[in-house]
Amino acid sequence: MKAFAALLERLAFTPARNAKLRLVQHYLARTPDPDRGWALAALTGDLDLRRVTPSLLRTLAEERVDAQLLELSYDFVGDLAETIALVWPEGAQDDPPLSQAVALLQGTGKAALPGAIAGMLDRLGASERLAFLKLATGNLRIGLSARMARMALAAMGMPSVAEIEEIWHGLVPPYAPLFHWIGGGVRPESAGRAPFRPVMLSTPTDLDELRALDPAQHVAEWKWDGIRVQAVSDGGVRRLYSRNGEDISHAFPDVIEAMDFDGSADGELLVRRDGDVAPFGELQKRLNRKTVGKGLLASHPAGLRLYDLLIWQGRDLRAEPLEVRRAVLEAADFGARIDISPLLDFGSWDDLAALRADPPVAVIEGVMIKRRDSVYLSGRPRGPWFKWKRDPMVVDAVLIYAQRGHGKRSGFHSDFTFGLWDGTELVPVGKAYFGFTDAELRELDRFVRANTVERFGPVRALAPKLVVEVAFEGLNRSSRHRSGVAMRFPRISRIRWDKPAAEADRLETLEAML
Numbered sequence: 001m002k003a004f005a006a007l008l009e010r011l012a013f014t015p016a017r018n019a020k021l022r023l024v025q026h027y028l029a030r031t032p033d034p035d036r037g038w039a040l041a042a043l044t045g046d047l048d049l050r051r052v053t054p055s056l057l058r059t060l061a062e063e064r065v066d067a068q069l070l071e072l073s074y075d076f077v078g079d080l081a082e083t084i085a086l087v088w089p090e091g092a093q094d095d096p097p098l099s100q101a102v103a104l105l106q107g108t109g110k111a112a113l114p115g116a117i118a119g120m121l122d123r124l125g126a127s128e129r130l131a132f133l134k135l136a137t138g139n140l141r142i143g144l145s146a147r148m149a150r151m152a153l154a155a156m157g158m159p160s161v162a163e164i165e166e167i168w169h170g171l172v173p174p175y176a177p178l179f180h181w182i183g184g185g186v187r188p189e190s191a192g193r194a195p196f197r198p199v200m201l202s203t204p205t206d207l208d209e210l211r212a213l214d215p216a217q218h219v220a221e222w223k224w225d226g227i228r229v230q231a232v233s234d235g236g237v238r239r240l241y242s243r244n245g246e247d248i249s250h251a252f253p254d255v256i257e258a259m260d261f262d263g264s265a266d267g268e269l270l271v272r273r274d275g276d277v278a279p280f281g282e283l284q285k286r287l288n289r290k291t292v293g294k295g296l297l298a299s300h301p302a303g304l305r306l307y308d309l310l311i312w313q314g315r316d317l318r319a320e321p322l323e324v325r326r327a328v329l330e331a332a333d334f335g336a337r338i339d340i341s342p343l344l345d346f347g348s349w350d351d352l353a354a355l356r357a358d359p360p361v362a363v364i365e366g367v368m369i370k371r372r373d374s375v376y377l378s379g380r381p382r383g384p385w386f387k388w389k390r391d392p393m394v395v396d397a398v399l400i401y402a403q404r405g406h407g408k409r410s411g412f413h414s415d416f417t418f419g420l421w422d423g424t425e426l427v428p429v430g431k432a433y434f435g436f437t438d439a440e441l442r443e444l445d446r447f448v449r450a451n452t453v454e455r456f457g458p459v460r461a462l463a464p465k466l467v468v469e470v471a472f473e474g475l476n477r478s479s480r481h482r483s484g485v486a487m488r489f490p491r492i493s494r495i496r497w498d499k500p501a502a503e504a505d506r507l508e509t510l511e512a513m514l
Contacts, residue, residue: 037174078404157182198378281476435491
């Protein structure tokens with residue numbers, strides 16, 4: 001556990017990307033099996049453990065530490081796992097292997113779990129306790145993506161990141177065949193059926209940047225408000241992946257059934273009724289489910305809208321120009337549940353700007369722009385593909401609650417709830433955690449400390465004085481929210497120190513945006 005804890009600590013305090021990669025590479029190279037495999041699974045988010053609830057941890061801590069001391073410490077630190085790791089009484093320490101901690105969290109029954117967790121905490125030092133609790137809560141927060149972890153893995157041997165990612169979905173922790181392959185052994189072929197292939201991503205643009213490009217060398221299509229997916233059908237094996245390579249097939253059996261083709265297609269997953277695309281909130285009801293009932297399948301039918309092909313009938317098209325890939329795509333027959341995203345007719349960037357400003361349906365997020373000669377590259381190359389999203393919606397809201405952040409932000413109030421006026425009352429309409437600079441974060445934190453009127457555990461209720469401009473990408477009705485609406489991707493775009501709270505927007509303003 002000590003080596004794993006040290007890795008997490010160094011990653012959390014190392015901002016440079018290349019330095020993070022070296023830390024992970026050195027850990028994986030020096031750590032024996034199976035510990036390095038379990039660590040890799042934790043870093044990539046693929047470690048399936050029993051999740052320990054905050055209430056259970058708080059109960060355990062209150063059995064060892066004065067409850068008031070724990071509460072005050074938690075308020076200062078801002079993170080429950082870190083607080084418990086620091087205040088837990090020191091015992092006779094040893095260094096159990098990471099695999100032992102994983103086995104505890106995987107195999108311990110509900111009744112025996114509290115005692116097992118307390119026993120493990122008694123054996124660990126403060127840093128190791130924090131690492132263990134991060135595993136137990138599933139919240140590493142170390143600024144390392146799953147792809148970066150796989151990049152560090154690739155740096156250890158001959159397989160490239162792309163080759164590793166093509167078989168990743170078929171591997172299970174602690175990845176003994178994978179490490180054997182990286183060390184010079186054979187490729188785990190059994191994991192390579194219907195593989196995920198790294199997707200090509202776009203970069204944001206605007207009209208000023210586009211004017212330097214030739215519109216005749218580009219095509220454009222609508223940016224649909226679903227989720228990016230890769231649909232793979234290979235020798236009878238069918239899988240649906242998210243853009244990050246997560247297998248989401250189990251949540252969309254209706255789409256899997258419709259994938260009667262041989263190849264790998266790139267597109268958007270949508271909920272569609274009678275040809276109309278439903279808002280993203282409708283699709284969200286089917287995401288992250290292990291099973292989908294007949295009722296939800298009937299009320300929220302899913303489908304694919306394709307815009308590219310990677311592999312088709314055994315032919316790898318990724319090195320071909322987009323125009324060639326598009327011709328193959330348009331010649332294929334996919335059936336009723338799968339269609340092709342149409343290309344837009346425009347002669348100039350101003351023409352495209354007019355289309356973007358007035359899309360035919362509200363669920364369109366903007367336009368995608370692609371070079372006609374672009375090959376399909378993994379990652380986010382600058383130049384071939386662009387996304388030109390619609391201007392965000394904006395409201396002026398009042399800050400009403402604040403909470404400390406996590407990790408590097410644990411000393412600052414950085415998680416904000418804001419509200420709009422409904423009569424004479426402020427009604428919460430959303431939360432935002434970003435959009436402000438570090439300097440503005442410090443100013444917001446000072447405001448919170450000076451204007452707290454009540455506390456609810458780690459949450460501070462604020463005097464309704466500060467207005468913030470909130471930008472968001474979409475809006476849906478929601479029965480789960482008191483306001484009746486839910487924002488998509490809200491962020492604080494400006495702090496309105498100059499604006500009186502009484503002049504903030506009203507709830508009916510937000511409802512009108514629907």
